[in-house]
Amino acid sequence: MLYRCPIEVTVETEYLSAQSQPDKQQFAFAYHITIHNRGQIGAQLLSRHWFIINGDHQQEEVQGEGVVGQQPHISPGSSYSYTSGCILATPVGCMTGSYRMVNDEGEEFETPIPLFSLQVPGVVN
Numbered sequence: 001m002l003y004r005c006p007i008e009v010t011v012e013t014e015y016l017s018a019q020s021q022p023d024k025q026q027f028a029f030a031y032h033i034t035i036h037n038r039g040q041i042g043a044q045l046l047s048r049h050w051f052i053i054n055g056d057h058q059q060e061e062v063q064g065e066g067v068v069g070q071q072p073h074i075s076p077g078s079s080y081s082y083t084s085g086c087i088l089a090t091p092v093g094c095m096t097g098s099y100r101m102v103n104d105e106g107e108e109f110e111t112p113i114p115l116f117s118l119q120v121p122g123v124v125n
Helices: none
Strands: 007-015 027-037 043-054 059-065 079-088 092-103 108-119
Touching: 007 092, 007 108, 027 092, 027 108, 043 079, 079 092
Parallel strands: none
Antiparallel strands: 007 027, 027 079, 043 059, 043 092, 092 108
16 A cells, blocks of 8 residues: 655755856756645655656656765655756756655655746746
């Protein structure tokens, strides 16, 4: 049985113009993630699984332990935030994925990361 813990993921993005080189097809973006535990039991983030898709529909898949070198435990009613980034070869793209987590009773579950856009300001109306 797949345990469903009420974990909510919210995302904010920003274009990093100072770290981008459009003439070399390098567009840098930061994404700020907040993971909210809306449940009655704590949970620990074990790993991440990302799909990064650029404007040419080229997809990169990234998997790994934790996030930014951590495997945070999120208590009921608490949140955990972090910032990471990526470089795309196009001025627009998107990301989605999931976190593998385990609750305090030892039940593992997947938490979806909602699809979010990455775009240079003014490129898309």
